[in-house]
Amino acid sequence: MYRPSPLVRAYFLEKKLGTPAKIYYKFEGNNTSGSHKLNSAIAQAYYAKKQGLKGVTTETGAGQWGTALSMACSYFDLDCKVFMVKVSYEQKPFRREVMRTYGASVTPSPSTTTNIGKAILEKHPGTTGSLGCAISEAVEVAVGTEGYRYVLGSVLNQVLLHQSVIGLETKAALDKLGEKADIIIGCAGGGSNLGGLISPFMGEKLRGEADYRIIAVEPASCPSLTRGVYAYDFCDTGMVCPLAKMYTLGSDFIPSANHAGGLRYHGMSSILSQLYDDGLMEARSVKQTDVFEAAEMFARVEGILPAPESSHAIRAAIDEALKCKETGEEKTIVFGLTGTGYFDMVAYEKFHDGDMNDYIPTDAELAEYAAKLPKVD
Ligand SMILES: *Cc1c(COP(=O)(O)O)cnc(C)c1O
Numbered sequence: 001m002y003r004p005s006p007l008v009r010a011y012f013l014e015k016k017l018g019t020p021a022k023i024y025y026k027f028e029g030n031n032t033s034g035s036h037k038l039n040s041a042i043a044q045a046y047y048a049k050k051q052g053l054k055g056v057t058t059e060t061g062a063g064q065w066g067t068a069l070s071m072a073c074s075y076f077d078l079d080c081k082v083f084m085v086k087v088s089y090e091q092k093p094f095r096r097e098v099m100r101t102y103g104a105s106v107t108p109s110p111s112t113t114t115n116i117g118k119a120i121l122e123k124h125p126g127t128t129g130s131l132g133c134a135i136s137e138a139v140e141v142a143v144g145t146e147g148y149r150y151v152l153g154s155v156l157n158q159v160l161l162h163q164s165v166i167g168l169e170t171k172a173a174l175d176k177l178g179e180k181a182d183i184i185i186g187c188a189g190g191g192s193n194l195g196g197l198i199s200p201f202m203g204e205k206l207r208g209e210a211d212y213r214i215i216a217v218e219p220a221s222c223p224s225l226t227r228g229v230y231a232y233d234f235c236d237t238g239m240v241c242p243l244a245k246m247y248t249l250g251s252d253f254i255p256s257a258n259h260a261g262g263l264r265y266h267g268m269s270s271i272l273s274q275l276y277d278d279g280l281m282e283a284r285s286v287k288q289t290d291v292f293e294a295a296e297m298f299a300r301v302e303g304i305l306p307a308p309e310s311s312h313a314i315r316a317a318i319d320e321a322l323k324c325k326e327t328g329e330e331k332t333i334v335f336g337l338t339g340t341g342y343f344d345m346v347a348y349e350k351f352h353d354g355d356m357n358d359y360i361p362t363d364a365e366l367a368e369y370a371a372k373l374p375k376v377d
Helices: 011-017 037-050 064-075 086-091 093-101 115-123 131-144 157-177 192-206 270-277 288-302 308-327 342-352 363-370
Strands: 007-009 022-027 055-060 079-085 105-109 148-150 183-187 213-219 229-234 243-248 282-286 332-337
Touching: 007 157, 011 022, 011 288, 011 308, 022 157, 022 308, 037 055, 037 064, 037 157, 037 192, 055 064, 055 131, 064 079, 064 093, 079 086, 079 093, 079 131, 086 093, 086 105, 093 105, 105 131, 115 131, 131 148, 157 192, 157 270, 157 332, 183 192, 183 308, 192 213, 192 270, 192 332, 213 270, 213 308, 243 270, 282 288, 282 308, 288 308, 288 342, 308 332
Parallel strands: 022 332, 055 079, 055 148, 079 105, 183 213, 183 332, 213 282
Antiparallel strands: 007 022, 229 243
C-alpha cells in the first residue's frame, strides 16, 4: 500500500543552503502511522498470525510504534493491547484515538489492570509512568494471556532486518539514477531506521566493494553512542528483557524532557554498536534547538513537516552540505526522513515561543548511571 517509499532530491534545500552537494532523503512518513515503524509492525503481525496467535501486547511512549502496530494488527485481524506511558496518553489524546480507530485497546501505564502496575501505583501514587513500567505491564499481560506475545519496535536484530527494506529501496533508486552516495545519515534512537537504511551500503563497505561515510545522529540529551559505555545491559528499564551488548547510558537513565520521544532510549542496537566500535560508522549528538531550527528550515523549503526525531538527521545533512559549500566539494548526501511531526506540535510551539531547553547531562551524572550497569563476567 505504501511502498516503495519515495527517495526525493532536496533541490529546494540545496538551493536555500547554496551548496554544491546533492541531497537526497528517503521519506518514510507517507503512511497513516506517520513513520518507518510500520515496516516492522507489518512483519511482526504477519508472523504472529502465521504462528496462530490471537494477539500481541506492547508499550508505546511517543506513540508511533503503538500506532504502527495497531494498523498492522487490524490488517491481519489480530488483537493489539497497547500500554501507553500515562503522560503521553494524557498529552497526546489524538495518537490514542488513532490507535483505537484501528481497534487496539490503549491502557495508560501504570494501570490497575496488572500486578506490576498496581505495585508501582502503590509505591508511587500519582506517577505519570515510564517506558520501563509500560514494558513490564505489557510483558505481564503477554505471559499471562494464552495466545499472546509481547513485541518490540526497535533495537532488536529482527527489527533492523525488517527495516532493511528502507536501504534496499534507497540503493535500487540510487542505482537507477546513476548516483553513488558519499555520506549516509540517519537519526538513531534504538537504531532500527539507521540500521535498515545502511544495510546494503554497509554490506558493500564490509566486502570492500565501495566506501561510504555513515553518520548516526542522536540527541545531546540522550547520547548513548557518543558518550555511553560499550557493555552488557538490560534493553528495558523494567529489567525483564535479556541483556544485550551495546552502547548504553544504563537502563535506568532517564533523559531530560526532550521532544524527540523516539530517540529517548538508553541503549543502541547491538549491530550498530558493534559497527561503531569497529570504526565503520561515525556518531554525533545535536542540541534540541539546533534540531528544530533545521526542521523549520526543511519544512519551509521542502514542504514536509518533519518529526523531531527525523530532524536530527536533517540537522546533520544540512551541516554536511554547508561543509561542502566551504570546500566546494560536490558530495552526494543521503539521509533518512523517518516520519512526520503532526502529533508533535506542542514541541514546535515550545520552539516558536522560545521555551525549549537544551539540557545536556554532565559527565558526573553519566558516570553515576554507568556505575550501576549489571556486572557480567
Ligand atoms: C521511533 C522513531 C525513531 C527512532 O527509532 P529507531 O529505532 O532508532 O529508528 C526515529 N524517527 C521516528 C519518526 C520514530 O518514530
